Amino acid sequence: xxxxxxxxxxxxxxxxxxxxxxxxxxxxxxxxxxxxxxxxxxxxxxxxxxxxxxxxxxxxxxxxxxxxxxxxxxxxxxxxxxxxxxxxxxxxxxxxxxxxxxxxxxxxxxxxxxxxx
Amino acid sequence: xxxxxxxxxxxxxxxxxxxxxxxxxxxxxxxxxxxxxxxxxxxxxxxxxxxxxxxxxxxxxxxxxxxxxxxxxxxxxxxxxxxxxxxxxxxxxxxxxxxxxxxxxxxxxxxxxxxx
Numbered sequence: 001x002x003x004x005x006x007x008x009x010x011x012x013x014x015x016x017x018x019x020x021x022x023x024x025x026x027x028x029x030x031x032x033x034x035x036x037x038x039x040x041x042x043x044x045x046x047x048x049x050x051x052x053x054x055x056x057x058x059x060x061x062x063x064x065x066x067x068x069x070x071x072x073x074x075x076x077x078x079x080x081x082x083x084x085x086x087x088x089x090x091x092x093x094x095x096x097x098x099x100x101x102x103x104x105x106x107x108x109x110x111x112x113x114x115x116x117x
Numbered sequence: 118x119x120x121x122x123x124x125x126x127x128x129x130x131x132x133x134x135x136x137x138x139x140x141x142x143x144x145x146x147x148x149x150x151x152x153x154x155x156x157x158x159x160x161x162x163x164x165x166x167x168x169x170x171x172x173x174x175x176x177x178x179x180x181x182x183x184x185x186x187x188x189x190x191x192x193x194x195x196x197x198x199x200x201x202x203x204x205x206x207x208x209x210x211x212x213x214x215x216x217x218x219x220x221x222x223x224x225x226x227x228x229x230x231x232x233x
Contacts, residue, residue, distance in 0.1 A: 033219060045224035091159060102148030102167050102211050102220055107159035
């Protein structure tokens with residue numbers, strides 16, 4: 001069974017600094033996808049970034065990058081130049097068996113990030 | 118604008134009552150999902166549907182029921198059999214992406230159910 005582990009329940013970061021949110025995963029599949037979502041206090045889930053298991057380069061989307069270390073089964077999210085609006089819950093998620101199409105995502109328990117002015 | 122609409126945003130229920138949460142999408146997505154979120158927990162899958170008139174149980178389906186009669190709609194009924202229904206419920210949808218596996222889930226704003 002798939003499993004996502006986020007070991008940091010809460011993190012603090014100074015505004016304009018970079019921060020890394022940890023995510024490790026467990027799967028026996030060779031083909032899988034990793035996702036990061038942001039959940040502000042409003043509750044809506046916002047997609048941030050995606051990394052496929054066969055992608056050779058780390059994914060980047062603006063200030064977000066994914067530090068993908070396949071051998072360690074880790075997919076850490078790096079947020080550069082933190083802003084006050086980055087304060088939110090962040091969830092790591094995985095889908096295995098990529099050729100299965102629209103299968104559900106499995107989510108970790110999340111990390112609450114607080115950005116300090 | 119395309120998106121997912123969940124209603125109601127807040128709902129209060131007495132013990133022993135069934136309640137139905139609405140989820141409608143105009144994204145023309147094939148698949149729809151229901152997740153439950155409790156404080157300190159991640160999202161847990163209740164049910165999902167990959168095509169109309171078909172759905173599968175997730176990890177915590179007991180006490181819930183769904184239907185998928187139309188592509189746009191995937192209502193969730195929380196029955197009286199659900200022992201602890203107070204939670205935040207999130208509906209999502211996705212469609213097959215060009216890159217296999219990169220089917221991003223698009224979420225609604227959520228429905229918060231409180232049992233009194």
